[in-house]
């Protein structure tokens with residue numbers, strides 16, 4: 001957004017921001033699996049990340065660390081970040097504190113106050129690395145919409161594709177995906193019943 005937000009309008013923005021954050025995060029993950037290069041990362045930072053992140057007063061317009069990276073190393077970095085973010089998403093389903101605390105500690109998300117409460121948003125700071133930026137999108141989405149992560153977040157057991165369709169099928173490998181926490185709690189219930197019964 002990169003501009004002063006009208007605070008009165010913020011309460012209506014939450015679902016829009018959450019959806020845009022999730023979409024941008026998933027676009028990055030898909031790109032990481034499809035061999036994105038530096039050029040595609042730069043495009044994503046400009047087209048998808050920057051429009052939904054805020055720059056706080058005082059931040060200068062220095063290029064992000066990724067912009068200074070040599071193109072040759074970036075594809076490998078993108079792939080590694082994709083793997084790391086997918087692992088972090090698995091943890092969001094069960095224990096979000098690690099991802100959320102890290103985002104707060106690094107100043108990668110911010111709560112903007114308004115009349116009805118606060119709106120979480122990613123913060124575009126020059127010193128943030130790419131993994132922190134991608135995770136800030138999912139952290140923001142989580143804080144605005146935790147139920148989706150608790151009930152619907154799925155990671156394909158075959159190819160690690162992330163979706164929010166708890167009992168859907170992965171279109172890539174036709175494997176059944178599982179809502180991480182929902183399936184976990186179903187198994188817990190069955191174990192409990194078998195123990196009680």
Ligand SMILES: [Zn+2]
Pocket residue numbers: 156157158159160161170171172173174175
């Ligand atoms: Zn799959």
